[in-house]
Structure formats: C-alpha cells, structure tokens
Amino acid sequence: MKSSIKIPNMKGPDDVKKIKKAIACNEGVIACEISKEKGEVNIVYDTYFIQLDDIIASIEDFGYTVL
Template identity: 45%
Template structure:
C-alpha cells in the first residue's frame, strides 16, 4: 500500500529525521520518502502489519499535525 501525508511543522532536517525514524521503526514499512519543501511524506507499507491510522498516530505523537 502507499500513503501520502501532508505534515505541518516540519522546519529542518532534525524534524525530518525524527519523523522518518518514527515511521521506519514500525514493522511493515517498505519505504519512506519525505519531501521537505512541500511537507509531504510518502510511505509504502505492508497493510498486514500497519495501517494509515497508525502511521498518522506515529507522526502526531511527535507533535506534528497531519493535514
């Protein structure tokens, strides 16, 4: 499965690293690409292990807003 999220509050490489680590630490993540200048995150994942709601929760638990 592929999910695309728009995230508010990503300002620098530290933010990008935190989000990427939080997503990558979940079982079932195949790939994660963050496009900083647009605030967009593309995640390819195996929906047997994880779903979009859990991915959003991982991002929001760090203090960012998924729009």
C-alpha cells in the same frame, strides 16, 4: 499500499530525522520519502502489518500535525 500525507510543521533537517524515525519504528513500513519543501511524506507499507492510521499516530506522538 502507498499513501501520501502532509505535515505542515516540518521545518528543518531535524524534523525530517524525527519523522523518519517515527515512521521507521513501525513494523510493515517498507519505504518512505520525505519532502521538507512540500511538507509531504510518501509512505509504502504492508497493510497486513500496519494501517495508515497507526503510522499517523506514531508521527503525531512525536509532536507533528498530520493533514
């Protein structure tokens, strides 16, 4: 499954690293592409292992707002 989410409070390279870490710690995530300029994250994941809501929750646990 491929999903795209918006993270408006992503500002610099440190934010990108933290968000990538938050996403990567989930089993079932295959790939992610982060565009700091667009405030957008594209995620490819296996729904057998994880759902989008779980990925969003892990990003929000790091203090980011997901739209």
